[in-house]
Amino acid sequence: MQKEITVALVGNPNCGKTSLFNALTGLNHKVSNFAGTTVEKKTGETRLSAGLKAQIIDLPGTYSLYPKSADELVTYEILRNKAENNYPDLVIFIADASNLKRNLLLFSQVADLGVPIILCLNMMDVAERKGIRYDIKLLEKELGVPIFAINARKQVGIDNIKSALLNDKLRVTAEYFKLDHVDIKMLEEVCKATDKRNKYAALQFAINASSLLSEKAQRIIQIFEKYNFDTRKFQEDEILARYQIIENIVKNARLINTSQLKNSLTHKVDEILTHRYLGIGIFLVLLLLVFQAMFSWSSYPMYLVEYIFSMVSGYIESHLPKGILSDLLVQGVLAGLSGVMIFLPQIIILFLFIAILEDVGYMARVGFMMDRIMRPFGMNGKSIVPLISGMACAVPSIMASRNIENKKERLITILVTPLMSCSARLPVYTLLIGMLIPDTAKWGPFNVHGLVLMVMYLIGFVAAIFSAWMFKFFIKQKQKNYFIMELPSYKMPVFSNLMITLYEKVGAFVWGAGKIIVAVSVVLWVLASTGPHGNIAKVEQKYATTINNESLPQNIREEAKLQMNAQKLEASYAGEFGKMIEPAIRPLGFDWKIGIALLTSLAAREVFVGTMSTIYSVNDDGGEETFSNIKTKMQADINSQTGKPSYSLATILSLMIFYAFALQCMSTIAVVKKETHSNKWPIIQFVYMTVLAYASSFLVFIMFS
Amino acid sequence: MNLTELKFGQKAIIEKVTDDDLSLKLFEMGLLPGESILLENVAPFGDPIAVLLSESKICIRLQDAASVQIKLIS
Known part of the structure; x- marks a missing residue:
C-alpha cells in the first residue's frame, strides 16, 4: 500500500513559497476546504519513491503566529491543532536569504510549536547581490535543523528537498525561545x-x-x-x-x-515606477496598453476559436441524423458555448497581464501609490490588488482581500470589488459596443472599441469608489486601521509560474462558465422551441401556405419565413417568460428577448451572449449560418410593437450600464458568503448592486431616447 | 525626532515605537529598536512613505510613522 506524509509549506509573504509549491507539485494540485470548515487549503501531491507520496499544503504567507489578517489566520489555524487530520508531519520553512533575520522570526515560532521542521534558504542570488553570504554548514549547526539552499524560481535544489522528505532521520525538532520568565x-x-x-x-x-x-x-x-x-x-x-x-x-x-540595499536594481526601478509625479501616469499607460493588447492581439485567435466551433458543428450536423439531438447540440449547446469561448483569447491576455504584474512585484507598488487615494473611501492601498484583479474575475479577487488587516476596510473592498468590470462582462460589452461602432474605427493610433471598453471599466471603477464611500458611513468598527506593507524586490517573471497561474484561473473560468452555459443553453433551447397550447404549430400553419407556395417570388417567401420564426419564438415558453417580466424592464428600454437573457444571466453574466446566440439561432434555420454573426442578427431585429429596431442607441447603452452594475454571478455571491461568514452581506451586496443597475439604466435610457 | 521628519539622504537608528497597537506589527515586519533606517521614497500624494531597513523595504503612512521615534546618525 502507498504511504502518505503531510508536509506544510510555511514562510513570510514574498519568500518564493508558491514557486517552491509549483516546483514540487507541478500541475498536480487543487484547492479545497478542510473538512467541516470554511478554511481553504491549497494542496498538491508529489511522489517521493515507489511507496511514498507527500501531500504538500501551501499555507498563506504570514509574518508571525499571532495572526492580524484573515490569510494569516488560515496558517495559524492549521499549525495550532495537532489533533487535526491535516496537521503536518513536517514543515518546510522557506526563508528569503536576503532577509534572513526577519524570516527566522517566524521560523523560530513555528519550530517552538514542536513540529519537525527543515529550513530552505531561497533567493541566495538576491542575497549575494545585496552583499550577504552565509556559511550554511555553520548555520545548520547553530540552528540545529537541516538546511537546504534552493532557488525556487529556477527550480534548483528541489530534488534535495524531495530526498530529505524520505529521510526519517532529518525529521527533527528544535527549540529557541524559553519561557523561563513566565510564571x-x-x-x-x-x-x-x-x-x-x-x-x-x-x-x-x-x-x-x-x-x-x-x-x-x-x-x-x-x-x-x-x-x-x-x-x-x-x-x-x-x-x-x-x-x-x-x-x-x-x-x-x-x-x-555590506548592509542596506541602496543602489540595488530594485531601488533604481522604484525611482521611476513609483516616482512622485510619473508613477501614476506610468500605471495608467500600462492599463491602456493592456486594453489595446486585448483588442489588437486577440482577433486572430478569436477567429480560430470561431473556426473550430463551426468545424465541430458542421461535423455534428453531417454525421448525426437530422433531428432533435443534432438541433439541440448545434443550436443549443454549441451556439451557447461558442458565444462565450470566443472571448477566451481576450480573457487569457487580461489574466496574463495581471499575473505578470503580481509576479514581478509591481502590484505592491500600485498599492503604495494608491493608498492615499483609497483612504477617504474607507479602503487602503492593499485594496487595489482585489480591485485591479477584479477586472479579470471577482472571485479570486475577493479572496485576495484576506491580507487586509482592518475588518471594515476588508468588508468594503469585498462589497465593491464586483463593480469592477470583470472578464465575464467582456463578451457582453464587446457584442454591444460592436453594434454601435464598426470594428475598424480608429481614433489616432487607438482602436475606438478599446477606448469605449476602457470607459466601461472606468465607469465600473468610479461606481466602486463611490459605493465604498457610501459604505464607509454605514459600517461601524473600532479596530485601528493602518497600512504597513512590504515592498518586495523586483523579480523577473517566471514562465512556468505564469503558465500554472493562467492554467488554474482560465481553467476555473472555462469550467465554471462552461457548466452553467451548457445547462442554461439546453434548458433555454427546449423552452424556446416548445410552447403552450400548441401555439407554435398554429404559427407554422399560418405561414405554411405562403412559404410552401413555390409560385411566389423568393423574397416574399423569405420574408414570411423570418416573420414566422420571430412569432414562433414569441409563442414559445421562453417567449412567455420574457413577456411576463417585460413590464418590469420596459422602463429600461428592454424587450422580452432581452428579458429572457436577463433571467438566464442571473447565474453568470456571460450567459447573455450565449442566450442571444441560442435565441437567434433557434430563430435561424440552422445550417451554415448558425455561427454567422449574432451581432448582425441583433441589429436586424425589429420590435414587433414599434416597428423600429429592437436595439436603439438608448437600449444598447442602458443594457451596458445594467451589466456594468448588476450582480449577476452566483460564484461571487457564494464566495462573499464564505469570506464574510454571513448571509447578510451577500444579500446587501445583491440588493444595492441591483438597485444601482436598475436606476442607472433607467436614467441612461431616458437621457438617450 | 520621529520618522516623519527623516529626510532623503539621512540615516537614523530606530529608538522605540510609541503606539502600542502598531509596535507588534512593525516589529514583526523588521522595524524594531536598534535597526538602521533610511527614507527611500515618497508616494505621489506625499503619503505614505517607503523606508529601507537593513534587509527589507516597507511602506507606512505618515500618521503611523509619527509613532516611530528615531535618532539621526552620521
Missing part, C-alpha cells in the same frame, strides 16, 4: 485549559484565543487576569527576545554584509 503555575493552568503539552504552543494559542475571542477565551482571560499577565507586553518581549537569539546565531554564520 510556571500559570503555564500549567494554560496547558490544562488548552489541552496542550507544549508550553509555548499552549501559551501562544491562549493569547490568540483571548484576542480573537474564539473557543475557551473566557476561561483563558480569567487565568491571565488571575496572574496579571499582559499579553501585549509578552508578545513584544517575545519578538525582541527572538530577534536577539536569531542575531546571535546569524552573526557568526554571516560572511559578508
Whole structure:
C-alpha cells in the first residue's frame, strides 16, 4: 500500500513559497476546504519513491503566529491543532536569504510549536547581490535543523528537498525561545485549559484565543487576569527576545554584509515606477496598453476559436441524423458555448497581464501609490490588488482581500470589488459596443472599441469608489486601521509560474462558465422551441401556405419565413417568460428577448451572449449560418410593437450600464458568503448592486431616447 | 525626532515605537529598536512613505510613522 506524509509549506509573504509549491507539485494540485470548515487549503501531491507520496499544503504567507489578517489566520489555524487530520508531519520553512533575520522570526515560532521542521534558504542570488553570504554548514549547526539552499524560481535544489522528505532521520525538532520568565503555575493552568503539552504552543494559542475571542477565551482571560499577565507586553518581549537569539546565531554564520540595499536594481526601478509625479501616469499607460493588447492581439485567435466551433458543428450536423439531438447540440449547446469561448483569447491576455504584474512585484507598488487615494473611501492601498484583479474575475479577487488587516476596510473592498468590470462582462460589452461602432474605427493610433471598453471599466471603477464611500458611513468598527506593507524586490517573471497561474484561473473560468452555459443553453433551447397550447404549430400553419407556395417570388417567401420564426419564438415558453417580466424592464428600454437573457444571466453574466446566440439561432434555420454573426442578427431585429429596431442607441447603452452594475454571478455571491461568514452581506451586496443597475439604466435610457 | 521628519539622504537608528497597537506589527515586519533606517521614497500624494531597513523595504503612512521615534546618525 502507498504511504502518505503531510508536509506544510510555511514562510513570510514574498519568500518564493508558491514557486517552491509549483516546483514540487507541478500541475498536480487543487484547492479545497478542510473538512467541516470554511478554511481553504491549497494542496498538491508529489511522489517521493515507489511507496511514498507527500501531500504538500501551501499555507498563506504570514509574518508571525499571532495572526492580524484573515490569510494569516488560515496558517495559524492549521499549525495550532495537532489533533487535526491535516496537521503536518513536517514543515518546510522557506526563508528569503536576503532577509534572513526577519524570516527566522517566524521560523523560530513555528519550530517552538514542536513540529519537525527543515529550513530552505531561497533567493541566495538576491542575497549575494545585496552583499550577504552565509556559511550554511555553520548555520545548520547553530540552528540545529537541516538546511537546504534552493532557488525556487529556477527550480534548483528541489530534488534535495524531495530526498530529505524520505529521510526519517532529518525529521527533527528544535527549540529557541524559553519561557523561563513566565510564571510556571500559570503555564500549567494554560496547558490544562488548552489541552496542550507544549508550553509555548499552549501559551501562544491562549493569547490568540483571548484576542480573537474564539473557543475557551473566557476561561483563558480569567487565568491571565488571575496572574496579571499582559499579553501585549509578552508578545513584544517575545519578538525582541527572538530577534536577539536569531542575531546571535546569524552573526557568526554571516560572511559578508555590506548592509542596506541602496543602489540595488530594485531601488533604481522604484525611482521611476513609483516616482512622485510619473508613477501614476506610468500605471495608467500600462492599463491602456493592456486594453489595446486585448483588442489588437486577440482577433486572430478569436477567429480560430470561431473556426473550430463551426468545424465541430458542421461535423455534428453531417454525421448525426437530422433531428432533435443534432438541433439541440448545434443550436443549443454549441451556439451557447461558442458565444462565450470566443472571448477566451481576450480573457487569457487580461489574466496574463495581471499575473505578470503580481509576479514581478509591481502590484505592491500600485498599492503604495494608491493608498492615499483609497483612504477617504474607507479602503487602503492593499485594496487595489482585489480591485485591479477584479477586472479579470471577482472571485479570486475577493479572496485576495484576506491580507487586509482592518475588518471594515476588508468588508468594503469585498462589497465593491464586483463593480469592477470583470472578464465575464467582456463578451457582453464587446457584442454591444460592436453594434454601435464598426470594428475598424480608429481614433489616432487607438482602436475606438478599446477606448469605449476602457470607459466601461472606468465607469465600473468610479461606481466602486463611490459605493465604498457610501459604505464607509454605514459600517461601524473600532479596530485601528493602518497600512504597513512590504515592498518586495523586483523579480523577473517566471514562465512556468505564469503558465500554472493562467492554467488554474482560465481553467476555473472555462469550467465554471462552461457548466452553467451548457445547462442554461439546453434548458433555454427546449423552452424556446416548445410552447403552450400548441401555439407554435398554429404559427407554422399560418405561414405554411405562403412559404410552401413555390409560385411566389423568393423574397416574399423569405420574408414570411423570418416573420414566422420571430412569432414562433414569441409563442414559445421562453417567449412567455420574457413577456411576463417585460413590464418590469420596459422602463429600461428592454424587450422580452432581452428579458429572457436577463433571467438566464442571473447565474453568470456571460450567459447573455450565449442566450442571444441560442435565441437567434433557434430563430435561424440552422445550417451554415448558425455561427454567422449574432451581432448582425441583433441589429436586424425589429420590435414587433414599434416597428423600429429592437436595439436603439438608448437600449444598447442602458443594457451596458445594467451589466456594468448588476450582480449577476452566483460564484461571487457564494464566495462573499464564505469570506464574510454571513448571509447578510451577500444579500446587501445583491440588493444595492441591483438597485444601482436598475436606476442607472433607467436614467441612461431616458437621457438617450 | 520621529520618522516623519527623516529626510532623503539621512540615516537614523530606530529608538522605540510609541503606539502600542502598531509596535507588534512593525516589529514583526523588521522595524524594531536598534535597526538602521533610511527614507527611500515618497508616494505621489506625499503619503505614505517607503523606508529601507537593513534587509527589507516597507511602506507606512505618515500618521503611523509619527509613532516611530528615531535618532539621526552620521
